[in-house]
Amino acid sequence: MSDRLKRILAGIGSANTVTVTVLAFVLSVVIGGVLMILSDQHLLSQWGYFFQHPTDALSGSWDKVANGYTAMFHGAVYDPHAKQALRPIENTVVDATPLVFAGLAVALPFRAGLFNIGGQSQLIIGAVCATWVGFTVSAPMPLHVLLVVIAGMIGGALVGGLTGLLKARFGAHEVISSIMLNNIALGVLAWLIKTKAFHDPNRQDAISKPVKDTALLPAIHGSSPELNFSTVLAILAVLLVWWVMSRSTLGFRLRALGSNPDAARTAGISVSRNQVYAMLLAGALMGLVAVTQISGTLSASHAMTTTLDNGIGFTGITVALLGRGKPVGVALAALLFGALDAGGVAMEAATTPTVPHDVVTVVQAVIVVFVAAPKLVQEIFRLRDVRRGDIKGSGTGAAPSVAPATAVDSAAEAV
Amino acid sequence: MRLELRGITKTFGSVAANSAIDLTVEPGEIHCLLGENGAGKSTLMNILYGLLTPDSGQIVVDGQTREFTSPGDAIKAGIGMVHQHFMLVPVFTVAENLVLGNEESRGGPLGWLDRRKAKADVKEVSARYGLPVDPEALIEDLPVGVQQRVEIVKALMRDAEVLILDEPTAVLTPQETEELFTVMRGLKAAGKSVVFITHKLNEVRAIADRITVIRRGAVVGSAEPTASARELASLMVGRDVRLVVEKEPREPGEVALSVRGLKVTDDRGFLAVDDVSFDLHAGEVLGVAGVQGNGQTELVEALTGLRAATGSAELFGRQLVGASPRAVLRQGLGHVPEDRQHDGLVPDFSIAENLVLDQFDNKPFGGLLTLDLDAIAKNGADRLAEFDIRAESERTPAGALSGGNQQKVVVARALQRDPSLLIASQPTRGVDVGAMEFIHKRIVEQRDAGKPVLIVSTELDEITALSDRIAVMYRGKIVGIVPPDTSNEELGLLMAGGSGDEAEASLEAEAVEPVAEAVAEPDIEAEAVEPVVESETPAETGQPAAEETPAADQSSESADE
Ligand SMILES: Nc1ncnc2c1ncn2[C@@H]1O[C@H](COP(=O)(O)OP(=O)(O)OP(=O)(O)O)[C@@H](O)[C@H]1O
Ligand SMILES: [Mg+2]
Numbered sequence: 007m008s009d010r011l012k013r014i015l016a017g018i019g020s021a022n023t024v025t026v027t028v029l030a031f032v033l034s035v036v037i038g039g040v041l042m043i044l045s046d047q048h049l050l051s052q053w054g055y056f057f058q059h060p061t062d063a064l065s066g067s068w069d070k071v072a073n074g075y076t077a078m079f080h081g082a083v084y085d086p087h088a089k090q091a092l093r094p095i096e097n098t099v100v101d102a103t104p105l106v107f108a109g110l111a112v113a114l115p116f117r118a119g120l121f122n123i124g125g126q127s128q129l130i131i132g133a134v135c136a137t138w139v140g141f142t143v144s145a146p147m148p149l150h151v152l153l154v155v156i157a158g159m160i161g162g163a164l165v166g167g168l169t170g171l172l173k174a175r176f177g178a179h180e181v182i183s184s185i186m187l188n189n190i191a192l193g194v195l196a197w198l199i200k201t202k203a204f205h206d207p208n209r210q211d212a213i214s215k216p217v218k219d220t221a222l223l224p225a226i227h228g229s230s231p232e233l234n235f236s237t238v239l240a241i242l243a244v245l246l247v248w249w250v251m252s253r254s255t256l257g258f259r260l261r262a263l264g265s266n267p268d269a270a271r272t273a274g275i276s277v278s279r280n281q282v283y284a285m286l287l288a289g290a291l292m293g294l295v296a297v298t299q300i301s302g303t304l305s306a307s308h309a310m311t312t313t314l315d316n317g318i319g320f321t322g323i324t325v326a327l328l329g330r331g332k333p334v335g336v337a338l339a340a341l342l343f344g345a346l347d348a349g350g351v352a353m354e355a356a357t358t359p360t361v362p363h364d365v366v367t368v369v370q371a372v373i374v375v376f377v378a379a380p381k382l383v384q385e386i387f388r389l390r391d392v393r394r395g396d397i398k399g400s401g402t403g404a405a406p407s408v409a410p411a412t413a414v415d416s417a418a419e420a421v
Numbered sequence: 422m423r424l425e426l427r428g429i430t431k432t433f434g435s436v437a438a439n440s441a442i443d444l445t446v447e448p449g450e451i452h453c454l455l456g457e458n459g460a461g462k463s464t465l466m467n468i469l470y471g472l473l474t475p476d477s478g479q480i481v482v483d484g485q486t487r488e489f490t491s492p493g494d495a496i497k498a499g500i501g502m503v504h505q506h507f508m509l510v511p512v513f514t515v516a517e518n519l520v521l522g523n524e525e526s527r528g529g530p531l532g533w534l535d536r537r538k539a540k541a542d543v544k545e546v547s548a549r550y551g552l553p554v555d556p557e558a559l560i561e562d563l564p565v566g567v568q569q570r571v572e573i574v575k576a577l578m579r580d581a582e583v584l585i586l587d588e589p590t591a592v593l594t595p596q597e598t599e600e601l602f603t604v605m606r607g608l609k610a611a612g613k614s615v616v617f618i619t620h621k622l623n624e625v626r627a628i629a630d631r632i633t634v635i636r637r638g639a640v641v642g643s644a645e646p647t648a649s650a651r652e653l654a655s656l657m658v659g660r661d662v663r664l665v666v667e668k669e670p671r672e673p674g675e676v677a678l679s680v681r682g683l684k685v686t687d688d689r690g691f692l693a694v695d696d697v698s699f700d701l702h703a704g705e706v707l708g709v710a711g712v713q714g715n716g717q718t719e720l721v722e723a724l725t726g727l728r729a730a731t732g733s734a735e736l737f738g739r740q741l742v743g744a745s746p747r748a749v750l751r752q753g754l755g756h757v758p759e760d761r762q763h764d765g766l767v768p769d770f771s772i773a774e775n776l777v778l779d780q781f782d783n784k785p786f787g788g789l790l791t792l793d794l795d796a797i798a799k800n801g802a803d804r805l806a807e808f809d810i811r812a813e814s815e816r817t818p819a820g821a822l823s824g825g826n827q828q829k830v831v832v833a834r835a836l837q838r839d840p841s842l843l844i845a846s847q848p849t850r851g852v853d854v855g856a857m858e859f860i861h862k863r864i865v866e867q868r869d870a871g872k873p874v875l876i877v878s879t880e881l882d883e884i885t886a887l888s889d890r891i892a893v894m895y896r897g898k899i900v901g902i903v904p905p906d907t908s909n910e911e912l913g914l915l916m917a918g919g920s921g922d923e924a925e926a927s928l929e930a931e932a933v934e935p936v937a938e939a940v941a942e943p944d945i946e947a948e949a950v951e952p953v954v955e956s957e958t959p960a961e962t963g964q965p966a967a968e969e970t971p972a973a974d975q976s977s978e979s980a981d982e
Binding site (some may be wrong): 253254255256258261262265266268269270271272273274275276 | 725727745746747749750751756758763764765766767768769770774778779781782787788789790791792794
């Protein structure tokens with residue numbers, strides 16, 4: 007028992023994943039604070055006469071940063087003064103939901119050694135399918151929603167699967183083909199939206215017909231933007247991906263493939279087929295993002311616009327990175343990003359002079375940079391090396407990427 | 422330079438890899454480290470080279486205590502290391518690899534690589550120590566033995582006074598080993614010292630000045646190079662080891678694997694296996710001997726579905742050519758791939774997971790959808806005990822195992838499924854004498870149970886000890902199939918190809934003798950086998966390959982007893 011405790015303590019002091027992630031967050035909060043100060047002209051001038059009146063600058067800066075982060079906290083987690091004190095955390099969850107799908111859609115193929123940068127195209131085609139089913143099909147309420155969800159997943163999976171197929175069959179690198187597909191999908195969307203089949207005749211701008219009311223995801227709580235059924239789907243997706251990766255034969259294949267494709271092949275695991283599976287699943291998950299956008303309450307119009315992807319396909323990459331490719335990690339990372347988003351909006355509204363929402367974007371980016379560069383965090387905080395796999399890591403040329411992965415495994419198995 | 426390690430201790434989790442190890446390396450000596458798999462030899466050397474920091478203990482160089490936090494420190498102190506798994510960049514030339522990370526060869530103000538100087542340095546060092554390397558050659562085009570030479574040159578270019586060689590001979594042919602020994606003797610004469618790790622006792626006896634034996638992380642004694650292999654083995658493993666394989670003669674059964682006119686091209690598009698035909702019988706070990714790179718690798722890859730081929734290879738009547746690796750495994754193939762790190766193991770996976778890598782969706786371990794984690798764990802624990810895999814538990818990632826223990830995992834995986842055909846390449850590469858005894862015993866058991874076994878090894882002793890027949894490969898052809906009592910000289914001659922005539926001539930000479938013997942001590946088997954050969958071989962091999970094969974077959978079959 008005490009042995010276990012000792013090991014856990016030793017773990018905290020070493021450069022393992024959890025410690026690094028937490029410290030990366032701390033660092034980025036500090037940097038965010040500095041940015042808040044820099045964004046304020048008045049404060050800067052106080053720093054100008056720092057040596058005459060150091061207290062002005064110091065207390066002013068402290069107030070600024072404290073107010074900013076308090077406003078963010080109130081906007082993202084809990085606001086004691088508001089009528090609905092827990093409303094903010096609902097906002098956070100609503101913001102986090104699509105990020106969970108997007109993060110999983112990057113994390114899952116990543117474990118199989120594939121980099122899914124094609125989230126944008128998977129999302130767009132998923133949205134096209136979901137929207138079409140949403141405004142053409144007539145069905146009673148739960149069935150219609152189900153059809154929309156399935157259509158979105160199929161649309162995304164088609165694009166994802168195509169990327170996988172291009173790689174498996176023709177050796178096209180998934181990053182290159184994804185970039186192409188992203189562009190193609192954007193073009194297809196811009197064209198489709200103007201076609202008779204899709205365009206909303208009552209509108210002048212580029213927008214599709216709205217989906218029927220029966221196609222909307224049922225609300226769970228609150229009013230616009232409300233907590234809806236997509237959050238339940240997100241939780242199910244996390245559980246499902248966790249189960250697939252750690253308990254299923256498919257996950258076993260994918261993980262083997264991601265870690266040593268040659269050994270996997272030698273042991274009879276088909277590399278190409280499983281790459282396609284991984285990308286199919288990833289695309290389906292991205293398709294769910296599309297469903298949250300179209301049938302959710304995020305876009306008030308419930309219709310496709312040319313900017314419907316909102317960069318979520320790419321944010322998924324950062325969420326997956328922050329979540330270390332593990333389903334639970336991805337969920338936590340999505341919540342953090344959701345909180346920063348919700349909090350950022352609130353902060354912008356609540357602070358005078360305004361702290362721009364961009365600070366949040368920078369904080370998000372900085373976290374990811376630190377997480378991606380664990381050595382940097384390790385240097386800053388003088389952490390010990392991770393115990394396992396260190397020689398083997400520096401030993402074989404290909405291994406450095408393996409060492410952190412091992413650490414992830416042991417850390418996440420504990421979660 | 423006099424090097425001393427004092428009280429070096431290093432633990433990984435609950436495993437004490439090194440506990441209070443003392444070791445002194447005198448200038449101008451070849452110091453051999455002997456020890457079981459997982460004894461802690463590589464760990465100790467990695468500490469000495471600055472790759473690992475010890476929990477406690479000191480490194481003393483010429484009376485001064487030193488602390489190495491990175492290999493850079495160790496290199497500055499005059500220590501060089503050649504790892505078992507090379508650290509060269511395959512797409513770089515020799516010269517480029519040699520200047521990598523070597524500050525001095527960065528010439529200009531912007532840190533340009535001074536290629537000309539690098540090339541000159543390479544030439545100088547290789548001339549001084551008799552290590553011929555071509556600075557312009559690409560690493561990936563070089564045979565392993567030459568790659569290793571490059572690693573040694575790299576260490577020497579940085580003025581290493583002590584050179585650590587961690588199992589350098591595991592991947593070398595006997596000739597390459599001999600060349601390496603010449604180099605080592607040259608270094609010794611130049612006053613440098615060498616720390617040499619190997620599991621091959623005859624090498625230890627041939628080259629060592631001093632021998633230190635490590636067991637379970639502690640020094641258990643030293644030995645004189647004059648000690649017998651048996652003494653060394655028991656000192657190392659702590660029990661008596663049988664160094665010879667015990668094998669009763671056995672009459673081979675029906676043809677299990679029939680290969681006809683097999684042609685395989687390698688990655689560069691050259692014909693690596695050129696029209697090979699042979700039969701492997703049930704209850705027979707066929708050893709494939711040959712210098713590395715004569716098509717053995719491609720032959721095995723073709724038979725295991727990993728590489729496209731033309732011709733035919735039928736396992737109990739089912740075609741293997743064109744089948745997927747999975748389909749071949751489904752037929753009950755047990756496969757020990759040649760390179761455990763590259764093709765054998767998933768380093769992030771636990772030992773238990775690696776043990777079921779080719780069976781995780783078969784009955785006890787999993788089904789169509791789900792894995793049975795308990796069954797996988799239990800199998801892992803059982804194999805850990807059975808194959809004496811030294812690890813904390815079956816949950817330990819395979820990447821954290823010592824080299825020999827990794828090999829045991831790969832071998833255990835192939836044997837545990839009671840394979841209908843066992844194909845093992847370099848089955849005992851890197852394992853200690855105790856484990857080798859065990860693995861050899863299991864291979865013979867497999868044969869005695871009436872299973873066909875194909876062994877590929879560059880280790881002649883292993884081949885002759887295990888095989889019932891030996892097929893020698895040279896330049897993609899089987900240049901002869903000979904009985905296991907063929908002398909090493911003759912095998913060497915065949916392996917070197919000589920001229921085709923020469924090989925054939927020696928074969929014919931060979932073919933006469935055993936027959937004469939068989940007549941001298943009349944044996945029924947000889948007659949029982951002969952007709953089979955005659956009736957079967959010409960009938961089935963209507964292909965051009967038949968020119969050489971019948972003669973070879975005949976000699977081997979008749980010499981079987
Ligand atoms: N990075 C690591 N993490 C955990 N355990 C390790 C690590 N490196 C080595 N070990 C353990 O330390 C012990 C000693 O390993 P080491 O590699 O030094 O053995 P070795 O004597 O070189 O064996 P071999 O002859 O098989 O190469 C083994 O039990 C091994 O599992
Ligand atoms: Mg070793």
